[in-house]
Amino acid sequence: MASSALRAELDCSICLSTYTDPVMLRCGHNFCRVCIDRVLDTQDQSGVYSCPECREEFQVRPVLMRNLALRNIMENLLSTQPTQTETGIFCTYCVDSPVPAVKSCLHCEASLCDKHLRGHSKSPEHVLCDSSTDLEKRKCSVHKKVLEYYCTEDAACICVYCSAGEHQRHQMEMPDETSKKKKKKLRNIHQKLITKREETEERVQSLEERRRKAQEKASGEAERVIAMFIDIRRRLDDLERKVLSEISRQEEQRSLSLSALIQKLEIKKAELSMKMRHIEELCNMTDPLTVLQEPDTGDLCDPEEGGGDEDTGGHDRQRHDGDDRDVAVISDTLHTLCDIISGIRSGIYVEGPADILLDVNTAGNNLHISDDLKIVTWTQEKQNRPKTAERFQYNQVISRRGFASGRHYWDVEGRRSGECSLWMAGMCYPSVDKRGQQSLIGYNYKSWIMCRYNNNQCSVIHDNKEIRIPDKISTNRFRICLDYEAGQLSFYELCDPISHLHTFTATFTEPLHAALCVVECSIKILGGGRNWNYPS
Structure with a gap:
């Protein structure tokens, strides 16, 4: 296994990570091909090229020579490094004693522990992210390079090769700068959303209060209507009993009156029958002296006829008086019903449909x-x-x-x-x-x-x-x-x-x-x- 001192000698001075496809400058210093290419690209504008390690200058862009010996060493070294397993993501450089990584360096495309993270966190070029982040999502889908720039015209994250290609003449920004602007805009939107949510909550509370009051009002109205109709039914029942009682009383009174009249007429009828039989007996007599000695028959009929007229007239008056009483009861009932109906209307409809009020x-x-x-x-x-x-x-x-x-x-x-x-x-x-x-x-x-x-x-x-x-x-x-x-x-x-x-x-x-x-x-x-x- 390589020692920690040997591992330090195998780190690129630009990315501070283990060499990837190492190349060598004419001055003898080694770098990752990607790292030195990026440095030389930035020096193209000035026309002066220098080694990042010893600062030796070159008049023309130096030719990069592959360091095959160092490449073989790196391949043998990487073959012994731990990879992502079921236990998690481990530090790329902790070969002797693997330690779980806490961050990933996008610039170096490596997972790091706290110990190896120190040098990377001090360099602004090294962008760090959570070790659980999928690094493939942070690479250009075309060039497979890390997304380092943001094209404001196309609103897209691009790599260094995209910036020199189809986005060459576009306005570029660093992701951090663009992210800060977007976060500021999002915070403003978030604050507006908070305000709108508060307004919505207030409106919901207001509507709930209105609904509660409407429910209370409807409940009160329902109770009032129920009580009113209970009273109406009670009044109607009382009115029905009163009318039926009055009808029964009048019927009983009329029945008694008619019974007395019938009894009186029956007596009159018996008296008339007796007088009729007496007259028939006189008519059947053969002795003229007996017939002539009887009182005049006209005296027998006049009083009864007058009494009959008086009785009949009294009966007619009684019949008409009874009809008048019936009409009075019906009229009083109708007036009472009208009062009840008026009470219903005034109780339900507070204001009429055509009520005129002055302004x-x-x-x-x-x-x-x-x-x-x-x-x-x-x-x-x-x-x-x-x-x-x-x-x-x-x-x-x-x-x-x-x-x-x-x-x-x-x-x-x-x-x-x-x-x-x-x-x-x-x-x-x-x-x-x-x-x-x-x-x-x-x-x-x-x-x-x-x-x-x-x-x-x-x-x-x-x-x-x-x-x-x-x-x-x-x-x-x-x-x-x-x-x-x-x-x-x-x-x-x-x-x-x-x-x-x-x-x-x-x-x-x-x-x-x-x-x-x-x-x-x-x-x-x-x-x-x-x-x-x-x-x-």
């Missing part, structure tokens, strides 16, 4: 809006609301919601408070002007309005065109009906029967909002609904 943000400063957003009242006292783009300059206000489809209606009632009072009710687009003369509802092409004057006169206005209603109005209650798809807006007077006043026809292009205007008066929104059906 305070659009109300003029001389308008007072009630807390339930249903009544608008003119007032001389300024409300000191902020001046915004959506607030009307004049005494006008529109509703919060609009209708962009379907058929809807809503009712209003006007109330006077001055001698010069008038009010307007209708619909408009939300994009109607809020300031200037053109903002008055009815006096632009974006609003349709009905105007109620103090002298019981009425008119409809659109696009500054007024149409007078010829008849005087007898009520302050009106209905506005919208058929959006048909392009019709109709006004009705809520009298008995309902009276049609006017219908506007247009092609609606925006949602329509309720619009109100008051001067020395107030308007109350009474309610609304869907799918109205009145004659035009």
Whole structure:
């Protein structure tokens, strides 16, 4: 076995590893062929060549001579070195006592232990990696040389021969430098991903909280509905028992009354039968004196006939009174059922489909809006609301919601408070002007309005065109009906029967909002609904 001193003499001074295909310069120093070729390649640009060991200069690139004797020694030496076995990767240079390698030198293509790693780790040319790394993956697939450069144009790792070949005119970088740039870019991406992940986690938590609240709300609503229907069933059962009990009571009372009447009539019937038999006996008598001595037969019939009429009349009155009681019970039952149904609707639907609520943000400063957003009242006292783009300059206000489809209606009632009072009710687009003369509802092409004057006169206005209603109005209650798809807006007077006043026809292009205007008066929104059906 070679000693450690002999092994030191067999190391290349360039790669600090055992000679591989050793060659000799004219000065007598030996190197690995690959190592000295790489050094001479770097000296080509200056045109001056020198020995890396003794620094002897050569005018022309020296010829490399194979050292056959040294080559034979290296082959015999390498034949005794340990190779990778099932126990792991061993140090290339620990021949006498093999030690597991901890690093691999890409420059020398050797596996090293801590002892032989010292010289390689001090040289920047010697790139180290984990001993478990497959070195074949770090070699050029074409030239089988270590990948030493990075081509930025082709984004590929290349060897020294590739750099002098197809990548000759490309921009080159050292792998370490390119790796640092890529790591910096990856760190930035990683930080952005962390931020996005945190944002995603926050959104997930927010959605989970919303889902939890939705589940709690649904559970609460389910419990409320269950309790409501339990109460409805209880009320219906109570109502059923009450009605059946009333029917039984009336039936029993009627039965007793009829039984008494039947008994009385049976007595009358017996009396009449007895009188009939007496009359028949008189008719069969042959003695005229006996017949003439009997009382007049008319006296026998008159009282009974009157009593019969009285009894029959009483029976008829009793029958009619019973019918009236039945109707009263049914009417009371129906009213109770209506109350229950109304309770169901109000319990399930908090706000109706066509509920109209006024938008305070659009109300003029001389308008007072009630807390339930249903009544608008003119007032001389300024409300000191902020001046915004959506607030009307004049005494006008529109509703919060609009209708962009379907058929809807809503009712209003006007109330006077001055001698010069008038009010307007209708619909408009939300994009109607809020300031200037053109903002008055009815006096632009974006609003349709009905105007109620103090002298019981009425008119409809659109696009500054007024149409007078010829008849005087007898009520302050009106209905506005919208058929959006048909392009019709109709006004009705809520009298008995309902009276049609006017219908506007247009092609609606925006949602329509309720619009109100008051001067020395107030308007109350009474309610609304869907799918109205009145004659035009």
